[in-house]
Amino acid sequence: MIQLKSLTRIFDDKPVLDAINLEIPEGSFTSLLGPSGCGKSTLLRILAGLDQPSAGTLLFDGEDVREKSATLRNIAMVFQSYALYPHMTVRANIGLPLAMRSMSRLERLPLVTALLPSARRKRAANGREVERIAAMLGLTELLERKPSELSGGQKQRVAVGRALVRDPKAFLFDEPLSNLDTKLRGQMREEISLLHKQTGKTFIYVTHDQTEAMSLSDQVAVMMEGHILQVAPPRILYSRPANTKVAAFVGEHPINLLTVKPVGTALQSPFGAFVLSEAWDGDIILGLRPENIALVENGPLQGRVTRVDYLGGHTLLDVELSEGICLRVADEEGPLVPAVGNVVQLSIAPQKIHLFKAESGERLPLEVRQRGEAV
């Protein structure tokens, strides 16, 4: 279990991490997801022992590790740049941490290894371990190649292999797939997920790519401007975002957000007329995801299409309901093929509407029911 308590990092008088609280259960896959510059890498570096917090506590299994060096923390970090030694073969790159740990400087000299039986035994044991890891990562055929003779995905696997041989307590991944093309990213994502299941170790994964975070993680911590906005399993993050910022960041297309004023439990809105499960005194932001709006033959809402983006499996539309009120709609490929200028009918499911307090953007723990006709 890794615990961060009020962890703060200040650079040039500015908090890049501002009183971060986070619990990472042992064996879990936790992603740190957020836009560029939100402090993800800084947090990862502090976990690895490559940087120190300005304030707050960092506990590994209840022990304060702030004074512990990176080596003693026994955490492996996999970078996007792979950090492989270009002059060494894959075998030597993967085996290096083992040799460093189990053999003295003298024993690592080729001539000494050949002459000293203890060094020969250690080298043979290390060799078997390298081959076991290489087989696990599908690198057996590539063991004698140099990094320059490998593809991006293969280099990535060697970097993972080098982390694996150290048998660390936890793995830290810093945007490990960002140098790869879309297809390879998908493949590597599956491999990383499999690796997590095989090893049962704690994986902490930094990314700005929500597909990666959502598909891989047990829990995702959404970060923005040095704060953690929500920590939750991917499904909860999507279905019950804690605030408008998370709602806007998570999801394939930007969520529709609209401020309305309820009167007691009655809520009149351009989306329709609804009833709140409890009265609320104050402005409310309604959130509705484009994929929760359907284009139908006969629906309660009507508007004019102002933009059409065909995206393969679905089409993204902007539909103007009335002057200045525009809804983004992600329409699954169906019989209706809308064009700019068409008047279309829409329907929405009230249970898919998210409610937030307008003043703070926080989620409102209320439900909505449809009342009657659209406004």
Ligand SMILES: Nc1ncnc2c1ncn2[C@@H]1O[C@H](COP(=O)(O)OP(=O)(O)OP(=O)(O)O)[C@@H](O)[C@H]1O
């Ligand atoms: N050594 C440093 N000195 C001063 N400012 C720094 C230092 N390291 C990072 N920062 C600043 O801290 C902020 C967070 O940086 P960090 O690298 O943690 O963000 P990130 O979320 O990982 O971004 P990216 O996804 O682009 O890598 C940035 O504004 C960055 O400029």
